[in-house]
Amino acid sequence: MDLRKINLKVFLEKGEEIPLESFIPVFHRWIQQDKLPGMLVDVAEYTHVFQGPGVLLIAHEGNYSLDETDGKRGLLYNQKRPIEASAESYLTTAFHRAFLACSLLEKETDFSGKLKFSPTRLRITLNDRLAAPHEDWSLEEMEAVLKNFLDRFYAGAQYQMAPEMDSRKLTGFAVNVDGIFSIEDLLKKVPSV
């Protein structure tokens, strides 16, 4: 399956009340500091948009954003451009980049303990209606690839995968993992590609 346009969203556990605007100077600083993988370009603000993309850190390979789609805030990594990688590598890349961004955000003094992401509540989609049209076969293929990855990533923990049922939306799954995991520990399993 072509995972070149994989999207991974890590939902918040704590911090819904932090104004979205607070993330803008953080993302600008990250550009100055080359804080994240990828070629960081710019910051785009959509705080005025209802359940929108929030605040984006635009990067060449893939964007990072505090996304509020469906009214649920989370860190979204949106892989945009191809990289030299296998399907597995795209997943590793997405998990590494998303979890790294979460980890760094949690550590920002601007948010001092008020922000926490949940590495066990995810949404994984394929932002490509050509490679992954919203059809049964596509969901099945994606499910198989994800299960193969998640089984190892969460070290055999139980998890539930609920497919996106709205055929207008992107092919994907909501993932809920049982158990307690730390972002830092999980990050070690997905080194930078």
Place this chain on the structure above:
Amino acid sequence: MTNPNDTWGSILKDEIPSDWTQEIDEYEAKINLNKQGKIEPRIFAETRLRRGSYGQRYDNGQRNDGKQIRKLTYPNQTILKGPDTLWDAPGMLRIKFPWGGMTAEQMEVLADLAEEYSDGIAHITTRQDFQLHFTHVEDTPDLMRRLAAVGITTREACGNSVRNVTACPIAGVCRTEAFDVTPYAKAVFRFMLGHPDAQDFGRKFKIAFSGCEHEACGLVNLHDMGFIAKLAKGNQRPVFDAYVGGGLGPVPYSAKKLYEDLPVEEMLPTLQAVARVYGRLGEKKVRGMARIKFLVAKLGIEEFRRLVTVEREGLTHDPRWTGLIDEFTKQTEKPLREAQPLKAASLPKGFLQWRKTNTNQQPQYGYVTVTVKVPLGDLTSAQLRALALMAREYVAETVRTSVEQNLLFRWVSEADLPAFYGDLQAIGLADANADTIADITSCPGTDTCKLGISASRGLARELSQRLEKMMEEMPEEVKNLKLKVSGCPNSCGQHHVSDLGFYGVSRKAGSYTVPHFQLVLGGQWKNNGGSYGLAVAAVPSKRIPETVQRLTEKFMKERLKNESFQEFVKRVGKMEIRNLLQDLMVIPSHDESPDLFTDWGDPREYTIADIGVGECAGEVVAPYEFSLTAAESKAFEAQVKLDQKEPKTAVDLAFESMIQSAEAVLRTRDREYTGDAQTTVLEFKKRFFDTGEFVKHVNNTQFAAYLFKANENKLENPNPDEAHRRVEESQLFLEAVYSYIANVGTLSPSLPGK
């Protein structure tokens, strides 16, 4: 199951007209040729622009990150998509929606494309288009195919071509219109798309339609060509008053009446004749003087009309002149649901206020138009999908965009309004106060535009939030004011025709540069963009909310009965208004107010043109600054004289301002420079213009050309229009000088050219 070899082209081939497929395939072939270095970047740029694929800010591969200029190390550093425009840099795709019309299916496809190729947002522009930002040029062929499959072309959305044809969004359901202009707008779009007579323009060409003269809707006055619907005296046949030569840009021109009572069947051949005259005689080399407004001004409307009439007489008959009109006049809109009155029981909270501001009665009994207020014109994919459902459920997909960056649903039954409102609430689009002072139009500005000087969207966002909170207590006369923001003088935000208009400028403060907005007052939205405002004062960006507050309070307190804001400004005078804001224009030190040195929504230390803090040190007032102050003062006095209906004095003062501005530039290199007007013009031309020094740092040949033009033609007996333009040009030359100084700093070792 999808075949792994499937492409969007193969999947959609039966759904796209074959000629459109061919165009897109050819465009894609050019992309591949460009990647192989077989096309000159300049040629490829025009190719992609003519297909709506635009550049965005930082596509030259550098960006100031607030501390330093950062090189953007895209993978492809050698392939260009235009002069100085890197291949991988994010771009923008402009998507035309002629006359603003869109179907539910088109909304759904747009939703998908915003997700897959953009930042998740589809943006409504001030010309009824949509734009997708942060796209990659390699994705544009598939974007175009998917749009083509639902009847949308991006062809000629940008470039030196006939751009999107706009029309009043309530055409056909308007109580004041002479007749529905929609079929005629459709005919123009179809006729002019790719027309051979429209392929050799020096610049863009924008066409608009209005159903009536006195409302704003089509803004014909601002357009290269426009048509206002009328019924002929006597036989009441539908006719048009045809206008030509309008245009905004840095110096706005009012359109001139080309023909009165033009029979509708003459609309297309007249347009074709105008295109031929413009293509033949319009400026092609100097881009800044290439719009048709300059040609009309140069020839005069009488001579232009004569040329068009001769051209028209020589045209070979084209059956489409009437055939297209016949075809499209047969397409009429119908409601989906029966008109029923509103039942008053248990209305949702907020509904009544929303209904008051966001709905308008149609002449067709029981139906209303509903304006969906879209903050800054931005829609998510989820919102678009929900709106598509509503377009199918409540109306027969009769939806249009507006130039105020909103969506209009037509033929909504009164009885459906509560449910409609509830559906809008669920997607966060039920804000009341559409088309009021809190509903602010803004161009993209420094968010994404290469020409942006100040953060127009950031300002609009801030102002909108503040004004919304005040709406309940605000008197009607203030609520109904129009407020528009542009990121630079080019007026994509249409600031010239609003009550309160702002355009981005910058000012130096010691070694720093401070974002400002120039306040423009006296514009008129009604009467098709009836008249243009003039710049009054440049105020730091962060003080614009205070500026708006003071102006609106003064208006509320001192307004005479039934006095419009425009009349109020005229009566009170710009001098008094400037005095009201004088203290806001004083810039404290960076240490005192660091916030002033950043722009709205952007914490970076403000710069222009990606240049960091200048080398000029200290707070000593340099001689060039005296010249700038004098230039500023003369420019303002010129405006005052214009208000006092003394055009000759205004013109003379404007010229004096320009001389002071040129002197300021000369003094950046020679502190002791003095000279009379003629010497100053010659020295400026020799040292700064002919050497390319000035243009290099201002990136525009037009502004310096104003000085030379003013020197050659002193306008001994100017009419008000000419005086207005000369005053505007002096202001723009002054802005260009500020920009030059900010970019270059001062006192390099010697004068260039020495």
